[in-house]
Amino acid sequence: MTEIGIAPHGADSALTKLMTLFGAPPLLDNETIDRFKEVFSGLFAALGPEDFLMDSLVYHLAIETHRIFRLMRYEAQLLIKYEREQRKAFAELSRRTALEMGMNEVREKYPNAAKTDPQYLDAIAEVKKLAASDYREEMDSLPSNLDYLNASEGCADLLEKIELRIGRAVKRRDDILRQIGWHHVALARRLRKTSDAVIEGLVSQSAEEVPMIGQRMSKPDPIGTTP
Amino acid sequence: MTEQKTYRIGPQLEAVAAAYCGGNRDPLLYRHAIVIAQCDILISRLRAQAIRYADFAARRQLFSSAKRKSDAPLWLEKQNQIGKSVRHEESNFDAYVTALPYLDRLARLEQRIWLRRKRALRWFLANQNSLSSAHETIGIGMAQPSG
Numbered sequence: 261m262t263e264i265g266i267a268p269h270g271a272d273s274a275l276t277k278l279m280t281l282f283g284a285p286p287l288l289d290n291e292t293i294d295r296f297k298e299v300f301s302g303l304f305a306a307l308g309p310e311d312f313l314m315d316s317l318v319y320h321l322a323i324e325t326h327r328i329f330r331l332m333r334y335e336a337q338l339l340i341k342y343e344r345e346q347r348k349a350f351a352e353l354s355r356r357t358a359l360e361m362g363m364n365e366v367r368e369k370y371p372n373a374a375k376t377d378p379q380y381l382d383a384i385a386e387v388k389k390l391a392a393s394d395y396r397e398e399m400d401s402l403p404s405n406l407d408y409l410n411a412s413e414g415c416a417d418l419l420e421k422i423e424l425r426i427g428r429a430v431k432r433r434d435d436i437l438r439q440i441g442w443h444h445v446a447l448a449r450r451l452r453k454t455s456d457a458v459i460e461g462l463v464s465q466s467a468e469e470v471p472m473i474g475q476r477m478s479k480p481d482p483i484g485t486t487p
Numbered sequence: 488m489t490e491q492k493t494y495r496i497g498p499q500l501e502a503v504a505a506a507y508c509g510g511n512r513d514p515l516l517y518r519h520a521i522v523i524a525q526c527d528i529l530i531s532r533l534r535a536q537a538i539r540y541a542d543f544a545a546r547r548q549l550f551s552s553a554k555r556k557s558d559a560p561l562w563l564e565k566q567n568q569i570g571k572s573v574r575h576e577e578s579n580f581d582a583y584v585t586a587l588p589y590l591d592r593l594a595r596l597e598q599r600i601w602l603r604r605k606r607a608l609r610w611f612l613a614n615q616n617s618l619s620s621a622h623e624t625i626g627i628g629m630a631q632p633s634g
Contacts, residue, residue: 286534
């Protein structure tokens, strides 16, 4: 029979062994191994692997989970980027509008002023200052849910692509969890067989020690009550 | 008479397969373990390749943006230093989008290997159980009660 090695071992030693055999986990330049270790340790503690096969499944599970986290981060990054771009475009539009309206007002106020007229120049500077403050105000304001909703409409095709990849990664993760389930069922079967053998052995051993009922009855009665 | 070819199995593959078997040297089990190990190593290589490509694309993106901003004023340079990590993440994302077709191809390949691994794992677990029951019948390696 195959050895049923339920030996408790740490997540760190398991990860070191897996990294030696399979190579380093797939991490980008801006990702650290510590974050991956955290994910692996969490899953390791939750699933409590019993042997190397289970260790490797937990490793694959950690990689897929890490990939899902990364894709989700990208999704958020995409929304932030589009929202910022939209806000920038809107701020630029409001700055231009403010500038145009202000300039129209200045021209109406000083219809015959020369270009070098100090009052006229001051008014123009004031208008420019107002437009710039409008722009800054728009850029500094906190984005609302509606802004992100608009952004998601703007980048729907790219979001869909990422969602598709997230879906695939989740499917792969579910598949690994199913495989872990198979492993548990197989291990349970093997353990049951082992425990059955132990119980059977003990029962047969005790049967040898304890005399049978028939044997006990055939012994002579010490008191002599039997006729 | 045809000469049978002998295939050499790499030491890394052997090490992984032996770890899967956990000391059991049954040839049938070992064969499935070899398939699983092969798939594992292929998958890890494909993943590494995908990461290498994404990193390469990110570096190219960073390099081109740095080239564009080489004449940037000092205040912008300072602002860039603050938002360096954010920019790195952004460039990684942009690189990911650029590399999507290539990454998809690798993912398809990975999926195919993953299916092969899954099938081998099923056989491996089934064989492990059937072997244990067969060994139980003939009384090999069973845990004997003490005493």
